[in-house]
Amino acid sequence: MSDLRIMSVFGTRPEAIKMAPLVQELSRREGVRSLCCVTAQHREMLDSVLDIFRLRPDFDLNIMEPRQTLSTITSKCLTGMDRVLEEAKPDIVLVHGDTSTTFAGALSAFYHRIPVGHVEAGLRTYDKYSPYPEEMNRRMVGAIAELHFCPTAANRENLERETISKGVFLTGNTVIDALQTTVVKDFTFADNTLNHLDYANRKVILVTCHRRENYGQPMEDIMSALAHIARTNPEVDIVYPVHLSPAVQECAHRHLDGIENVHLIPPLDVREMHNLMARCYIVMTDSGGLQEEAPALGKPVLVMRRETERPEAVAAGTVKLAGVEYERIVELAEELLGDPAAYAAMAHAVNPYGDGQACRRIADAILWHFGRGERPADFGG
Numbered sequence: 001m002s003d004l005r006i007m008s009v010f011g012t013r014p015e016a017i018k019m020a021p022l023v024q025e026l027s028r029r030e031g032v033r034s035l036c037c038v039t040a041q042h043r044e045m046l047d048s049v050l051d052i053f054r055l056r057p058d059f060d061l062n063i064m065e066p067r068q069t070l071s072t073i074t075s076k077c078l079t080g081m082d083r084v085l086e087e088a089k090p091d092i093v094l095v096h097g098d099t100s101t102t103f104a105g106a107l108s109a110f111y112h113r114i115p116v117g118h119v120e121a122g123l124r125t126y127d128k129y130s131p132y133p134e135e136m137n138r139r140m141v142g143a144i145a146e147l148h149f150c151p152t153a154a155n156r157e158n159l160e161r162e163t164i165s166k167g168v169f170l171t172g173n174t175v176i177d178a179l180q181t182t183v184v185k186d187f188t189f190a191d192n193t194l195n196h197l198d199y200a201n202r203k204v205i206l207v208t209c210h211r212r213e214n215y216g217q218p219m220e221d222i223m224s225a226l227a228h229i230a231r232t233n234p235e236v237d238i239v240y241p242v243h244l245s246p247a248v249q250e251c252a253h254r255h256l257d258g259i260e261n262v263h264l265i266p267p268l269d270v271r272e273m274h275n276l277m278a279r280c281y282i283v284m285t286d287s288g289g290l291q292e293e294a295p296a297l298g299k300p301v302l303v304m305r306r307e308t309e310r311p312e313a314v315a316a317g318t319v320k321l322a323g324v325e326y327e328r329i330v331e332l333a334e335e336l337l338g339d340p341a342a343y344a345a346m347a348h349a350v351n352p353y354g355d356g357q358a359c360r361r362i363a364d365a366i367l368w369h370f371g372r373g374e375r376p377a378d379f380g381g
């Protein structure tokens with residue numbers, strides 16, 4: 001029997017972090033030829049993850065440009081993927097999540113009549129414009145994919161509601177697999193500011209913010225709220241690794257430069273980020289990935305968005321939806337900073353998103369689909 005050719009396609013930082021342990025798992029499997037194609041929708045932020053996980057892509061479309069638009073990302077991915085798929089002839093293409101790379105990768109595979117496996121399938125808000133464009137990206141990929149790897153039971157129920165029930169697997173999220181390899185007890189940061197922060201006696205707030213639907217007024221309000229929190233709480237240090245998007249850089253620096261207890265730093269590599277998260281007091285973010293990682297590390301999270309497609313940690317009590325309005329963000333942060341009972345109620349480790357075995361289940365499920373192994377048991381089942 002010839003090797004099964006499995007091609008993983010990804011392009012941004014979070015896709016890379018969540019696909020890296022799966023690519024590694026597939027490379028270890030007998031009878032599998034694991035291929036890796038990056039679109040490089042992100043460049044520096046992608047390369048940093050490739051370095052940490054020692055991944056060497058077989059194909060690199062190198063599409064990123066400054067202030068790129070949704071149309072240019074999608075069209076450059078589609079054009080680039082044609083040649084790659086013709087040359088590599090994979091038996092299946094794996095895409096992850098809900099970025100423009102995810103959508104274009106799945107669409108391209110469909111154009112070439114190659115089956116698609118969707119990792120992190122079934123997340124939904126049912127609001128077309130929030131998150132934008134991710135909600136539509138993942139729905140369109142759901143319609144294209146043959147195999148759907150759902151992190152949680154609620155994700156699987158979303159697909160069932162859309163009458164997608166064939167080829168659905170409950171696997172957990174691969175981000176928990178990644179997290180288990182990165183957090184260590186005595187970690188030394190490359191940036192000395194982070195080594196010298198007094199994590200035991202001061203309250204370190206870890207911030208990230210980048211979503212397109214937050215561009216404009218919501219982001220202005222978020223940054224003003226952070227400035228207010230820093231100025232009125234001298235016991236706090238805000239550490240904010242700022243996303244390289246020029247829109248975000250401009251807004252963050254305009255509001256937060258020059259405030260003594262705000263540390264605006266370049267994006268961290270994933271090991272640094274996970275270890276900083278493990279040491280911080282609170283997380284304030286609009287990121288998807290951080291909403292999954294912080295609960296596993298027992299850190300309270302305030303989500304600076306109007307909705308979330310990750311309700312599991314909200315139900316578990318470790319995540320609160322703060323919205324994007326100045327007053328509410330300040331109010332919830334002040335409550336966590338000033339009320340030990342409110343803090344204790346949110347600061348417990350929960351793991352609704354995975355048990356570190358998601359990659360094994362996904363690899364098993366693919367092999368089962370091609371008649372080469374047993375069907376894996378569900379996560380949590």
Ligand code: UD1
Pocket residue numbers: 012013014041042043044045046065066067068069070073098099100101133134210211212244245246
């Ligand atoms: C993208 C995804 C979003 C995901 C996010 C993760 C889409 C439409 N959006 O949004 O779902 O949550 O990645 O971070 O797919 N840049 C650099 N270097 C880098 C990365 C980005 O300079 O390594 C700058 C470039 O100017 C680029 C801009 O950031 O044009 C925006 O990048 P883009 O991928 O379009 O959007 P994100 O906001 O990163």
Ligand code: UDP
Pocket residue numbers: 013014017208210241242266267268269270271273274286287288289290293
């Ligand atoms: N991350 C990182 N360095 C940073 C900020 C985030 O390594 O400076 C990691 C984070 O731990 C998570 C992922 O990047 O695993 C989340 O990416 P992002 O917030 O860019 O995208 P989203 O998850 O919202 O799609």
